[in-house]
Amino acid sequence: MQAGLEFWAPHVAAIEQESVATAVYAKRHGLALHSLYYWRQKIKAAAAQTADSPEQGSAFVALTMSEPVLAQPSGSCTLVLGPGVRVELPALPAPEWLAALGRAMQGAR
Incomplete structure (x- = not known):
């Protein structure tokens, strides 16, 4: 289906840009x-x-704290990915790893 989209999307955009009737363009x-x-x-x-x-159109995500934050050992990191899903890490992971995790979580929806 991706090949179909790659073929048809420019045609659909051209119809809008040229303001021409679809039948005429076809x-x-x-x-x-x-x-x-x-x-x-x-x-x-x-x-x-x-x-x-909204999460698709924004680069920022609102963060709300539902429970008090407890002090953690220096350098540790806890990620709450959803109800009942916590990831505790000994140190803050690399930004690339966090970005890959975000992409994987979006694909899991």
Whole structure:
């Protein structure tokens, strides 16, 4: 499906940019009109879903403390990844490791 998206996304963007009727654009480029309508709807739905998802559009995440923070040994690190999921580390991990963990957690949703 990714190959389909890579092919159709530029066409859908061109229709918007040129402000031309979808049928006219399809005929001009020799594209199947029903496929163009299908991919236009699919791409717009994906864009709307991304816009509705605040964690996708922001580089910052709000942090709220639900319980008091207890003093930890110097250099230790505790990550709370969700209800009942805590990771206790002896030291603060590398930023690359934290970024990979964030990407893995997003993929697990």
